[in-house]
Amino acid sequence: MMANLELLANDAADVKFAALLIYSSAEEVFVDDSIYGPLNQTLQQVTGINRNLIATGDRNCRCGGLLLNEFLRCANESLIVLVFLSDNFCRSQFCCYELEKAFQLQKPIILMMKDKVDIRLMPPILRQLFNTYVRVLWKL
Numbered sequence: 373m374m375a376n377l378e379l380l381a382n383d384a385a386d387v388k389f390a391a392l393l394i395y396s397s398a399e400e401v402f403v404d405d406s407i408y409g410p411l412n413q414t415l416q417q418v419t420g421i422n423r424n425l426i427a428t429g430d431r432n433c434r435c436g437g438l439l440l441n442e443f444l445r446c447a448n449e450s451l452i453v454l455v456f457l458s459d460n461f462c463r464s465q466f467c468c469y470e471l472e473k474a475f476q477l478q479k480p481i482i483l484m485m486k487d488k489v490d491i492r493l494m495p496p497i498l499r500q501l502f503n504t505y506v507r508v509l510w511k512l
Contacts, residue, residue, distance in 0.1 A: 376451055381421055388449040389427040390415050392479075394470045395456035396463075402486065403428075403456055426454075443470055444477075452480040457502075462493035472497055484508040 379387040393411075395403045408426055415425040427446045447453060453474040461467045474481055475497055483501060485508070491499060 377419060380419060380425065380451070386449060387451060389446070390419075390425040390450070391452045391454045391482075392427045392446050392450035392474070393454045393456065394429070394467065394474070396458055396460035396467055398460040399456055399458055406486075407454075407456060407484070440469075440473075444473060447474055447477055447479060450479070452482060454482050454484060457483050457485045457489050457498075457507075458487065459490055459493055462489065462495070462498065468495050468498065471495075475501075481505075482508060 376387075376390075379385045380390060391411075393403065393408060408428065412424060412426045416422055419425070427450050429443060429446070453471075455461070455471060455474075471481070472495075481501060483505065489502075491502065494502060
């Protein structure tokens with residue numbers, strides 16, 4: 373953990389973000405209000421690093437860049453991938469593609485959800501993660 377903190381603190385390092393947060397645009401308001409802001413602020417307080425520590429496609433993908441290349445750049449610059457899982461996420465080909473790429477990059481993946489997700493909508497790789505690993509459940 374200390375090595376990861378050093379990577380984050382070192383501006384010259386390839387690691388720019390603690391996490392890349394991926395989600396369906398249908399959940400953008402909830403993610404912005406309830407996850408992105410509070411999590412980024414908490415990470416800044418805990419690490420003592422006073423800059424953005426959570427990457428998202430909307431905030432960190434460069435305009436004009438090929439979307440896939442920008443996603444891969446952000447994923448490679450992040451220590452882990454946070455997935456805000458929803459039925460809308462499962463229905464989105466692009467969201468599922470982002471998840472598949474994160475899995476191929478062997479990034480640690482943390483699943484978060486606020487509502488029950490229909491497991492039948494999940495692609496096989498997501499279903500495997502869902503059934504195998506711990507999930508964060510959001511209670512409001």
